[in-house]
Amino acid sequence: MSKRLLVCGAGAAGLTAAIFAAEQGAEVLVLERTKQAGKKILMSGGTRCNVLPVKATLADYHTASSPNILKKIFKTWSVSACKRWFTDELRLRLACEEESNKWFPVSNSAKEVRDLLLTRALDAGVKVRYESAVEGITPLDTGWQVKLTTGEVFSGDAVIIATGGLSVPTIGTDGMGHRFLKPHGHLTGPVYPALTPLLGTNAAHKALSGLSLNVRMRVMHGDKCLFEANRTGFLFTHRGYSGPAVLDVSHFYREEFAKKSELSRENLRYEVSWDDADHETWRTRLEGKGGVTVNGVLRQYLPNRLTEVLCAEAATDSRQNPGERKAAELSREERKRLLKLLTACELPVNGDEGYRKAEVTGGGVPLEEINPATMESRLHPGLYLCGEIMDVFGRIGGFNFYWAWVSGRLAGMKAAEGRAD
Ligand SMILES: Cc1cc2nc3c(=O)[nH]c(=O)nc-3n(C[C@H](O)[C@H](O)[C@H](O)COP(=O)(O)OP(=O)(O)OC[C@H]3O[C@@H](n4cnc5c(N)ncnc54)[C@H](O)[C@@H]3O)c2cc1C
Known part of the structure; x- marks a missing residue:
């Protein structure tokens, strides 16, 4: 029987998780707080979207967690394999900006990137509900329940948290995900604005x-x-x-x-x-x-x-x-x-300039608290985490999207497979 998955957040990581989960046969519902998916993708790279770096090493990232765990997660999808997915599967034409080693869409349109991801998700059968702000998640005997601010509840075999960080709070990323995750013991350390003037x-x-x-x-x-x-x-x-x-x-x-x-x-x-x-x-x-x-x-x-x-x-x-x-x-x-x-x-x-102008959030869920082979919480079975909510950020140059794509894909694929036992 196919798994029923709830994905909180339709940003870069959430959309990628949803695509890979649905393509593995899962029934996926994405709950997005705002009126549209991927708002940060739309504003990224000065609306050109720096999709990926040409290459990435651990030195391009900051985490207070173990770099070895980060390495294990990146090993699941190399930059070149990820780039091939964009070019061969999503049919996004990319051009390399030689002087900075960054990949941008040939169209220079961040909207093209967002639209291709969203279309791919919808084609794979993903359902997206907009204006659906998640305010709480609760473990059930089997699976998870998600509650919206409207009082509506949804249940699934697993839940993927891809609500991003606290940067640019005016567009829907003000740490609401952090607030509902905290009572579950995952966010005990400090978070702070990074990549900010x-x-x-x-x-x-x-x-x-x-x-x-x-x-x-x-x-x-x-x-x-x-x-x-x-x-x-x-x-x-x-x-x-x-x-x-x-x-x-x-x-x-x-x-x-x-x-x-x-x-x-x-x-x-x-x-x-x-x-x-x-x-x-x-x-x-x-x-x-x-x-x-x-x-x-x-x-x-x-x-x-x-x-x-x-x-x-x-x-x-x-x-x-x-x-x-x-x-x-x-x-x-x-x-x-x-x-x-x-x-x-x-x-x-x-x-x-703080979160108002920060491109990302520093700190977040420590990598030690998830299984790097699956992105599943070590504290709560059936709870998967990906993207900016984790204690990982990269420097300017497509490194942050690379993290979102890699961690989102892994969480989606593994949540769709479910536990081995
Ligand atoms: C101005 C700017 C430019 C950038 N340019 C680049 C770039 O060119 N290249 C690069 O690599 N990185 C760039 N970044 C960083 C990149 O945008 C982030 O690293 C990336 O978007 C993180 O992906 P995410 O899916 O984890 O979070 P997000 O993309 O922030 O997505 C989170 C989603 O969850 C939703 N959400 C939040 N709370 C809830 C809730 N309670 N219920 C339901 N939904 C919720 C949000 O509305 C949002 O849609 C840029 C960032 C900014 C601010």
Whole structure:
């Protein structure tokens, strides 16, 4: 007899789970809180949807759980096999953005991705109920019962929780799934916004709002470099800093992450080199152009607006702008300050944009609490979990959807099979 499955949430993970479960012969009902499926898919990648990375390693992900468990789950569906499913089965034409190693639809349409997933689910017999917010789940003698906020109840042999995280709460992902899962003992640790813009205190930097460039970003803890990325996109905003270089490291600033990782915020520094050159190279560049002003030298490598701000910051006396003089005319202190600003400019961060602008949620259900061969809860048989609700997030570049597709597929397939015993 076919299994009856209830899937909570019609996002990336929930739709994938539903497709694979239905294609295994299960009777699947998806309960979606909002009026449409895959709202986050629609807004992803600036509405272009970065479907997948070209390749993924464990280093591209953050989890406080065991990396070995994560590895086991990723092994169930490689990036290339997942990509083949999109191209060969869903008939989504993908193009690789060479400079960033990301796969996007040739159409550049996130809607195409969402529509293909939804159509595939409906074709496989999946039923989707919109405006059906789940407020509670209860284990039965056999199977699970799901209760909606309207009071309606549904029962099934198993339930798959794919309600996502808390990022962008205005579109239906405000942690409602976390709230109804918590009483079942699965969400005891902290959660926090990740991949979110940082706020800054430097007024001159705010005046550079809109300026973007590729930088080298470092996260320092005392003398130790915790993270370094080269040539990644950085954007000055009117409130601070954004772009992949910043989003990828925003979680370090979060108390919840710092505590878990035994870091102290006081020792944390974000340092930026504005181009590839190191200290020595900048020194040579400045000294090599004897007749040119400092501004003139910097402008050969950096945007004019940034050059002006850096030169003004390097000044030891506000009446004397080092940019208007030749390098040889700079005082020892001015030269030192300028070289530091060029190669290890400290961002004066004092907060982040939180869940309002976060692309994902950090923390969640620990991987130790599920069976990595099935995504079934180790605490409650017949309860499956997938996607952003789990304690896994990746950096910018299609890594988060890859997690949603992999974990969703595994949960759907295994929930449809049921328990071996
Ligand atoms: C602006 C933005 C851009 C992004 N771009 C990319 C990108 O290009 N590439 C990438 O890899 N990742 C991207 N991400 C991250 C990616 O969107 C998420 O990692 C992914 O959507 C998580 O999938 P999910 O299915 O777990 O959760 P979601 O996609 O959030 O789906 C959860 C679903 O559950 C529903 N739901 C919630 N609570 C309930 C409830 N109580 N009852 C019923 N339904 C409920 C929600 O309405 C939603 O439909 C982006 C995120 C944002 C915010």
